[in-house]
Amino acid sequence: xxxxxxxxxxxxxxxxxxxxxxxxxPILHFVREAYAEQYCNMPTGKEVVLGFNVPQTGAYADExxxxxxxxxxxxxxxxxxGDGGMLNTFKPSALKGNGVLGKKVAFVTGDTQTKSxxxxxxxxxxxxxxxxxxxxxxxSSGVAIAVxxxxxxxxxxxxxxxTHSNDTTGKDKRKHGFRHFFNTEMTGAALAPVLxxxxxxxxxxxxxxxxxxxxxxxxxxxxxxxxxxxxxTVKAVRTPLGAGDFSQYLTPVLNSGAxxxxxxxxxxxxxxxxxxxxxxxxxxxxxxxxxxQIVVPLFSRLMAQGAGEAIKGIYGSTNWNxxxxxxxxxAFVKSFGKEYGFPPSQAAQTCYVQTILYANxxxxxxxxxxxxxxxxxxxxxxxxxxxxxxxxxxxDHQCFKDVLVVKGKEKPASKYDLLEVVDITPRSKVExxxxxxxxxxxxxxxxxx
Amino acid sequence: MFGKxxxxxxxxxxxxxxxxxxxxxxxxxIGAGYPDLLQKFAIYGLFAIGFNILFGLTGYLSFGHxxxxxxxxxxxxxxxxxxxxxxxxxxIFAVLVAGLFAAAIGYVSLRRxxxxxxxxxxAFAQMSxxxxxxxxxxxxNGETGLQVQLLAQGPVTDYINQDVRILDQWLGVKEVxxxxxxxxxxxxxxxxxxYFAAVMLIAGMxxxxxxxxxxxxxxxxxIKSNQTRLNYTGVxxxxxxLAAFVISGMYAxxxxxxxxxxxxxAGAERMQWxxxxxxxxxxxxxxxxxxxxxxxxxxxxxxxxxxxxxxNEKILHATFAWLPDGLQNAVVEIAGLFVGKGWxxxxxxxxxxxxIFLPGxxxxxxxxxxxxxxxxxxxxxxxxx
Numbered sequence: 001x002x003x004x005x006x007x008x009x010x011x012x013x014x015x016x017x018x019x020x021x022x023x024x025x026p027i028l029h030f031v032r033e034a035y036a037e038q039y040c041n042m043p044t045g046k047e048v049v050l051g052f053n054v055p056q057t058g059a060y061a062d063e064x065x066x067x068x069x070x071x072x073x074x075x076x077x078x079x080x081x082g083d084g085g086m087l088n089t090f091k092p093s094a095l096k097g098n099g100v101l102g103k104k105v106a107f108v109t110g111d112t113q114t115k116s117x118x119x120x121x122x123x124x125x126x127x128x129x130x131x132x133x134x135x136x137x138x139x140s141s142g143v144a145i146a147v148x149x150x151x152x153x154x155x156x157x158x159x160x161x162x163t164h165s166n167d168t169t170g171k172d173k174r175k176h177g178f179r180h181f182f183n184t185e186m187t188g189a190a191l192a193p194v195l196x197x198x199x200x201x202x203x204x205x206x207x208x209x210x211x212x213x214x215x216x217x218x219x220x221x222x223x224x225x226x227x228x229x230x231x232x233t234v235k236a237v238r239t240p241l242g243a244g245d246f247s248q249y250l251t252p253v254l255n256s257g258a259x260x261x262x263x264x265x266x267x268x269x270x271x272x273x274x275x276x277x278x279x280x281x282x283x284x285x286x287x288x289x290x291x292x293q294i295v296v297p298l299f300s301r302l303m304a305q306g307a308g309e310a311i312k313g314i315y316g317s318t319n320w321n322x323x324x325x326x327x328x329x330x331a332f333v334k335s336f337g338k339e340y341g342f343p344p345s346q347a348a349q350t351c352y353v354q355t356i357l358y359a360n361x362x363x364x365x366x367x368x369x370x371x372x373x374x375x376x377x378x379x380x381x382x383x384x385x386x387x388x389x390x391x392x393x394x395x396d397h398q399c400f401k402d403v404l405v406v407k408g409k410e411k412p413a414s415k416y417d418l419l420e421v422v423d424i425t426p427r428s429k430v431e432x433x434x435x436x437x438x439x440x441x442x443x444x445x446x447x448x449x
Numbered sequence: 450m451f452g453k454x455x456x457x458x459x460x461x462x463x464x465x466x467x468x469x470x471x472x473x474x475x476x477x478x479i480g481a482g483y484p485d486l487l488q489k490f491a492i493y494g495l496f497a498i499g500f501n502i503l504f505g506l507t508g509y510l511s512f513g514h515x516x517x518x519x520x521x522x523x524x525x526x527x528x529x530x531x532x533x534x535x536x537x538x539x540x541i542f543a544v545l546v547a548g549l550f551a552a553a554i555g556y557v558s559l560r561r562x563x564x565x566x567x568x569x570x571x572a573f574a575q576m577s578x579x580x581x582x583x584x585x586x587x588x589x590n591g592e593t594g595l596q597v598q599l600l601a602q603g604p605v606t607d608y609i610n611q612d613v614r615i616l617d618q619w620l621g622v623k624e625v626x627x628x629x630x631x632x633x634x635x636x637x638x639x640x641x642x643x644y645f646a647a648v649m650l651i652a653g654m655x656x657x658x659x660x661x662x663x664x665x666x667x668x669x670x671x672i673k674s675n676q677t678r679l680n681y682t683g684v685x686x687x688x689x690x691l692a693a694f695v696i697s698g699m700y701a702x703x704x705x706x707x708x709x710x711x712x713x714x715a716g717a718e719r720m721q722w723x724x725x726x727x728x729x730x731x732x733x734x735x736x737x738x739x740x741x742x743x744x745x746x747x748x749x750x751x752x753x754x755x756x757x758x759x760x761n762e763k764i765l766h767a768t769f770a771w772l773p774d775g776l777q778n779a780v781v782e783i784a785g786l787f788v789g790k791g792w793x794x795x796x797x798x799x800x801x802x803x804x805i806f807l808p809g810x811x812x813x814x815x816x817x818x819x820x821x822x823x824x825x826x827x828x829x830x831x832x833x834x
Contacts, residue, residue, distance in 0.1 A: 116718070146596070152626070398592050
């Protein structure tokens with residue numbers, strides 16, 4: 001009996017203590033939130049934390065790795081280390097080379113795994129645990145859209161990295177999201193005239209499309225602009241993201257009567273589908289009395305490297321290429337090359353630029369508060385970041401600039417010399433009304449988190 | 450069907466509740482005191498507790514439970530889109546839908562036992578995943594994921610991108626931007642979301658405890674220990690099995706709904722076989738057939754996933770800065786394999802160690818410790834007597 005009593009006493013003690021702890025939790029919360037935080041993750045120390053959320057695994061891992069390199073380089077330059085890269089050519093610049101608003105720039109990283117769920121979880125970790133005030137990154141539009149709406153809800157800024165779907169700044173646009181990269185609408189408008197010139201206006205196209213927002217958007221834009229020039233679309237087949245083997249999708253193409261194959265794929269998917277299409281001997285075939293052709297609407301030097309021989313002579317569009325001859329591009333390539341030993345990809349360039357633009361907007365606004373930063377970015381016109389004169393359109397937070405139409409080089413001089421610029425389509429030809437793509441930016445979210 | 454609650458059970462539940470509710474403070478020192486991770490602890494804990502009702506009690510190993518989680522998420526998001534952003538109807542509807550879905554899959558799968566049952570459930574889950582990705586895109590929005598959107602202006606042509614929220618509209622709620630799920634006005638992101646999930650977890654634990662103590666639970670255990678004998682005594686185990694399967698499916702549906710409540714996006718990857726495998730790992734790691742084990746396993750795996758995967762070279766260098774340079778680089782190189790992208794390796798090692806040395810999971814470890822403690826205490830008492 002004596003023992004029994006003892007046990008009960010001990011339990012009661014534990015129960016009491018635990019109950020007390022449980023009760024004190026909500027109270028502690030209020031105490032914690034009692035400091036005057038005027039917006040989510042207002043930086044109070046000597047550092048400001050940026051969160052870089054990139055795919056480190058999955059179909060877009062190569063792009064992700066390059067994005068991360070660019071982010072690290074941008075942080076270095078913002079803190080006044082290294083040779084300064086495009087900070088020297090960027091104008092009008094409010095940056096001082098001592099961090100942002102006198103605070104040193106620090107960063108945390110996360111792996112999106114190219115999955116919306118995982119990307120939101122890692123972005124949330126960076127916002128809630130590491131107190132990141134801006135999230136950047138991407139490489140899949142599905143992920144970018146998911147993370148963008150999360151950033152809107154939490155009240156931090158999202159500077160989209162590589163995301164090409166119209167929806168990012170179209171029907172899924174948000175007040176807190178900004179995109180420097182171009183979109184499928186611009187690709188369609190720039191690429192279709194070049195295709196018509198090279199391959200004629202009487203063509204039958206067969207689309208293989210990555211089955212998610214970007215693929216749908218890309219397919220829609222290419223159809224829209226090529227059909228306007230007289231092409232016909234025979235069929236559009238959706239393939240799962242990260243399929244690996246595309247032979248089952250490629251086999252029906254030659255019997256469909258189509259004479260052009262449009263691969264709306266990106267990253268490793270595009271490398272695989274293009275290589276397999278070339279191995280099937282598609283490019284040597286004659287259909288409808290014409291040479292069979294393959295088009296890859298969006299491609300980058302990284303993918304060209306992956307696809308090797310197969311990329312030669314293939315047309316596509318790109319946001320930026322390291323062989324651009326303007327001062328800014330040269331400065332960036334030099335700085336990136338010195339750091340890592342090879343030239344940057346388009347993904348790297350857009351991520352670097354986004355980081356610089358965010359920092360600059362904070363300096364312009366004199367605050368990290370989202371309301372100020374958003375106002376500074378909206379309608380901001382700048383030059384010297386590798387794409388010529390560029391404008392952040394206020395109505396949809398989309399950057400407008402010239403678009404490059406490129407072709408896989410027939411005789412590369414080095415293993416990085418893979419793309420040849422065929423045409424630089426001026427901004428005026430790819431611009432469209434903001435309301436064409438629908439969506440609504442919504443309000444600024446200044447709620448503390 | 451529920452058994453009586455013994456005093457000890459109440460005490461256990463009270464301690465459990467106190468621990469769960471105080472996690473934001475007690476787990477802060479190990480870097481886990483932030484809402485997103487704690488929400489995951491609660492939600493996946495619930496998922497694993499429900500899974501354990503099937504696996505722990507009847508011994509039927511389902512390899513497709515993630516399908517119910519996914520279905521729950523989709524059901525909840527559809528309620529947000531069509532009816533209201535209030536969390537309560539979404540949760541109720543998701544649990545019902547997941548239960549129905551589980552009844553259908555369970556009815557077919559439970560015709561077989563052992564490995565065949567596992568394979569059947571795996572096949573059904575993988576089928577659901579692929580359907581969500583391809584044919585059912587109008588319901589699931591495929592890879593992009595189903596999200597809450599702006600209210601439709603004018604007639605609705607596309608329910609994926611235009612929401613109606615009939616109930617909210619009828620109540621005259623004014624929306625600015627895309628609304629987030631709420632509980633009668635309290636937004637369910639961050640800490641309120643965690644407390645909502647925590648209350649559900651405690652309720653889920655209570656129900657699981659009642660099932661464990663009930664005659665129904667006894668029947669499930671009988672199925673595990675000797676189904677043939679049960680057949681010979683004239684008891685048909687199938688209805689019991691199906692009930693257990695549906696209950697655990699409803700737990701998964703609830704977990705899926707909570708995932709959607711704290712973050713209104715439903716993606717197909719939630720139903721992938723890796724997600725189904727994860728809940729099996731959680732349960733085994735924590736202790737199959739114990740009440741608390743699955744929750745501990747879920748917390749351990751989610752902790753490893755979030756914390757180990759975020760450790761990078763820089764942090765490692767800082768940690769091992771006290772070592773001489775050459776050695777430091779070597780240590781960082783080796784340790785680097787186990788963190789960041791390689792966190793699965795750490796998890797794998799941990800899993801192996803536990804299965805080899807503590808086949809009963811973490812709970813067996815605690816029991817051994819307790820026994821050690823008690824033996825000492827007992828020896829002490831004897832001397833006294």
